Amino acid sequence: MTDHAVATGRKTPIWFWIVGVLAVVWNFGGVFDYVMTKTNDAYLESFTPEQVVYFTGFPAWYTAIWASAVLAAFFASLALLFRMKIAFVLFAASLVLFVFNTIYIYGFTPALDMMGTGGAIFSVFIFASLVALTWLSRWATKAEILR
Numbered sequence: 001m002t003d004h005a006v007a008t009g010r011k012t013p014i015w016f017w018i019v020g021v022l023a024v025v026w027n028f029g030g031v032f033d034y035v036m037t038k039t040n041d042a043y044l045e046s047f048t049p050e051q052v053v054y055f056t057g058f059p060a061w062y063t064a065i066w067a068s069a070v071l072a073a074f075f076a077s078l079a080l081l082f083r084m085k086i087a088f089v090l091f092a093a094s095l096v097l098f099v100f101n102t103i104y105i106y107g108f109t110p111a112l113d114m115m116g117t118g119g120a121i122f123s124v125f126i127f128a129s130l131v132a133l134t135w136l137s138r139w140a141t142k143a144e145i146l147r
Contacts, residue, residue, distance in 0.1 A: 012083065012145055016140065016145060017081070019080075019136065020077065020080045020081035021081065023076075023077035023080055023081070023133055024074070024077040024078060024081055026077070026129065027070070027073040027074040027076070027077045028074055028077075030069075030070035030073060030074065030126075031070050031071060031074045033070075034066060034067055034070045037055055038063070044056075050114060051114050051115075054109070054110070054111075054114045062101065062104060062105075065097050065100060065101050066101055068093075068094075068097055069093075069094050069097035069098050069101060070094075072090045072091075072093045072094035072097065073090070073091065073094035073098075073130065073133075075090050076088075076089075076090030076091040076094060076133065076137065077133070079137075079146075080133070080136070080137055080140070080146070083140075083145060083146050083147055084146060084147065085141050085146045085147060087137040087140075087141075087146060088134065088137040088138050088141055088146070091130065091133050091134040091137050092134050094130055095127075095130040095131065095134050098126065098127065098130055099127070102123055102127070106120070106123075
């Protein structure tokens with residue numbers, strides 16, 4: 001029996017494992033996009049010339065926060081899958097960093113012009129997933145699924 005099963009008398013629900021795996025895959029996509037945008041010219045070939053200038057012209061502080069946000073979400077997903085309480089802290093940090101970056105790109109750059117409505121909708125989806133995963137990790141901590 002697992003620690004959770006011993007402590008609570010029940011097993012970790014199967015849906016929790018499924019959500020954990022999906023979270024790892026989803027947040028790996030964020031890490032992949034960040035790394036490819038910063039290191040792979042072939043990846044940028046699918047962008048318009050204006051988008052390439054936009055994405056390669058971010059200030060260093062923004063790039064550092066972007067990297068931190070996607071890495072925090074990815075490691076939070078791994079922590080969730082491995083049932084570690086730190087998942088909540090990492091998801092919360094990623095959420096805060098994402099909000100900060102989103103305010104910057106939509107408030108102070110031509111992001112909407114560069115990415116269109118689809119990009120804005122995708123940002124809302126990222127935000128919603130981070131909120132949901134932050135809430136889930138908090139709930140799982142209280143339910144003693146995370147240790």
